[in-house]
Amino acid sequence: MRVGLIGAGTIGKYLLDELSGEDQDIRITSVFVRNLEKYQHLEKQYGVSLYTTVDDFLDSSIDVVVEAANVQAAKEVLPDIVSKKETVLISIGALAEETFFDEIVEIIKEKDHRIHLPSGAIGGLDLVENVTEAGVIDAVSLVTRKPAHTLLSEPTDETKVVFEGNAAEAIKQFPKNINVSIALALAGVGLRQTKVTLLADPNLDKNIHAIEVSGDFGTASFEIKNNPFPSNKNTSYLAAVSVLGTLKKLTKKINIG
Numbered sequence: 001m002r003v004g005l006i007g008a009g010t011i012g013k014y015l016l017d018e019l020s021g022e023d024q025d026i027r028i029t030s031v032f033v034r035n036l037e038k039y040q041h042l043e044k045q046y047g048v049s050l051y052t053t054v055d056d057f058l059d060s061s062i063d064v065v066v067e068a069a070n071v072q073a074a075k076e077v078l079p080d081i082v083s084k085k086e087t088v089l090i091s092i093g094a095l096a097e098e099t100f101f102d103e104i105v106e107i108i109k110e111k112d113h114r115i116h117l118p119s120g121a122i123g124g125l126d127l128v129e130n131v132t133e134a135g136v137i138d139a140v141s142l143v144t145r146k147p148a149h150t151l152l153s154e155p156t157d158e159t160k161v162v163f164e165g166n167a168a169e170a171i172k173q174f175p176k177n178i179n180v181s182i183a184l185a186l187a188g189v190g191l192r193q194t195k196v197t198l199l200a201d202p203n204l205d206k207n208i209h210a211i212e213v214s215g216d217f218g219t220a221s222f223e224i225k226n227n228p229f230p231s232n233k234n235t236s237y238l239a240a241v242s243v244l245g246t247l248k249k250l251t252k253k254i255n256i257g
């Protein structure tokens, strides 16, 4: 499977490290960048071709596109990508606006393409999706706790609630920090019904996501204590791992969950 990558930052570089080389079943062959000079070294290092226009990138010989840029970039390029390719989207917040979501769904239905949303820095989405499809879910909440300096510009001595509301509002205010809430919302009861609390904790060096689900099926609680990437404290290591996992699932004959 030949993969086209958008965004060669923390997650993108992790994927390049894992998925380059002739002998790989899944291999990144094309990378879309804005600044050719800055990323030129990737060509030699990973044997990839760089593209600066979306059209050329999509016309290169790739089977699937992985977006690992950011919510705004994803929104800009998503209609073009999904109309031509299968897509793995990690900036899931790009799908938070209802009209845009509907537009994308219309395109993928017409083109018979799929979008794959990795579980990112959380887990348990299979359960949430199952109980939602079966109509046996009542409520979902997410409490995210992050190192204070990744959320606040000023230092703080005590834990601060920086957001309390629903997933739709959370991603508008924190597009770089709470993509997980949109994955949870899309798997479950929707953006307005998914409760989100975001805490800035000065004594923390991990990104912790606590999920509570309840309904006729029973209750479920998940807590994911994520180690951040050393090079990017905003991003959990698991987020990158989940993109790799999603790509590997695309090639498997037995799917779990």
Ligand SMILES: NC(=O)C1=CN([C@@H]2O[C@H](COP(=O)(O)OP(=O)(O)OC[C@H]3O[C@@H](n4cnc5c(N)ncnc54)[C@H](O)[C@@H]3O)[C@@H](O)[C@H]2O)C=CC1
Pocket (backbone or CB within 6 Å): 006, 007, 008, 009, 010, 011, 012, 032, 033, 034, 068, 069, 070, 071, 073, 090, 091, 092, 119, 120, 121, 122, 175, 176, 179, 180, 183, 232, 234, 235, 236, 239
């Ligand atoms: N669903 C989840 O659990 C998580 C989702 N994310 C999403 O993944 C994204 C990527 O994360 P990281 O790799 O840690 O971020 P990063 O900031 O390290 O890397 C992003 C890269 O994308 C590039 N970029 C930005 N706009 C672009 C454009 N229009 N075209 C091409 N490249 C562009 C940047 O230059 C940078 O190299 C985040 O912005 C966030 O939206 C991140 C963590 C968790």
Ligand SMILES: O=C([O-])CC(=O)C(=O)O
Pocket (backbone or CB within 6 Å): 120, 121, 175, 176, 177, 178, 179, 180, 181, 207, 226, 234, 235, 236, 239
């Ligand atoms: O990496 C994380 O823990 C979560 C994150 O940034 C996001 O959901 O956007």
